[in-house]
Amino acid sequence: MRTPVIAGNWKLFKTIAESVALINELKPLVANNHGVEIVVAPVFTALSPVCAAIQGSNIRLAAQNCFWEEEGAFTGEVAPKLLKDAGCSHVIIGHSERRQYFGETDLSVNKKTKAAIAARLTAIVCVGETLAERESEQTFSVIEKQVQAGLAGLAVDDFAKVVIAYEPVWAIGTGKTASDAQAQEVHLFIRNLIAGLFNQSIAGAVRILYGGSVKPDNVKGLMAQPDIDGALVGGASLKAESFAAIATFNV
Numbered sequence: 111m112r113t114p115v116i117a118g119n120w121k122l123f124k125t126i127a128e129s130v131a132l133i134n135e136l137k138p139l140v141a142n143n144h145g146v147e148i149v150v151a152p153v154f155t156a157l158s159p160v161c162a163a164i165q166g167s168n169i170r171l172a173a174q175n176c177f178w179e180e181e182g183a184f185t186g187e188v189a190p191k192l193l194k195d196a197g198c199s200h201v202i203i204g205h206s207e208r209r210q211y212f213g214e215t216d217l218s219v220n221k222k223t224k225a226a227i228a229a230r231l232t233a234i235v236c237v238g239e240t241l242a243e244r245e246s247e248q249t250f251s252v253i254e255k256q257v258q259a260g261l262a263g264l265a266v267d268d269f270a271k272v273v274i275a276y277e278p279v280w281a282i283g284t285g286k287t288a289s290d291a292q293a294q295e296v297h298l299f300i301r302n303l304i305a306g307l308f309n310q311s312i313a314g315a316v317r318i319l320y321g322g323s324v325k326p327d328n329v330k331g332l333m334a335q336p337d338i339d340g341a342l343v344g345g346a347s348l349k350a351e352s353f354a355a356i357a358t359f360n361v
């Protein structure tokens with residue numbers, strides 16, 4: 111009942127030409143897989159060319175960040191409606207790299223999420239604990255705070271435009287994936303949290319993605335978990351072959 115989402119976060123990689131070349135390689139490899147929502151998130155400068163390249167395909171476009179204001183004297187920022195204008199259907203919000211290097215907070219995540227939804231973008235809201243937090247047994251309290259504050263004030267209807275991504279920081283780019291059981295445990299915790307904060311029907315419908323060293327050889331085990339509804343993929347999304355293998359985990 112929850113359509114899986116496989117999203118590739120290209121981070122700060124690839125020129126426009128490289129981005130378009132990757133799409134052209136990817137398209138035929140995933141063309142027949144209509145059971146999965148396949149999303150790619152290139153850098154801002156490649157959004158429009160990638161939008162042109164995905165026309166007529168089953169690949170959808172995400173940005174990696176947005177601002178919360180629609181317009182104004184905010185040098186260097188990009189508004190959700192401009193992402194929509196460039197062809198995006200999705201936007202990643204609150205990635206741990208933004209929290210770590212660019213001062214993203216639960217409050218800015220909340221403002222950005224609301225602005226993205228208002229612009230009719232699907233917000234992929236990222237949460238996740240650091241290694242120190244996991245080792246000091248704070249995983250659940252950290253996730254609870256990030257989910258509660260990040261999604262505070264959302265209306266029930268807004269959840270049609272929300273996807274949550276659980277990305278343990280210690281698993282990102284390290285080759286160290288959370289075990290299927292470790293990931294499932296946190297996904298279930300998030301779903302129960304949403305049930306308590308909002309309601310059971312939203313909790314049952316919201317997609318919760320796992321991110322952190324997802325590869326072709328571990329995606330099936332993760333996707334077999336009852337509360338894992340997809341993947342947010344970094345490194346393995348930069349090559350057509352590995353991303354296609356992940357995006358076709360179900361065939």
Ligand code: 13P
Nearest residue numbers: 119282283322323344345
């Ligand atoms: P890796 O798949 O490279 O670990 O990155 C995960 C990630 O941060 C996706 O947003």
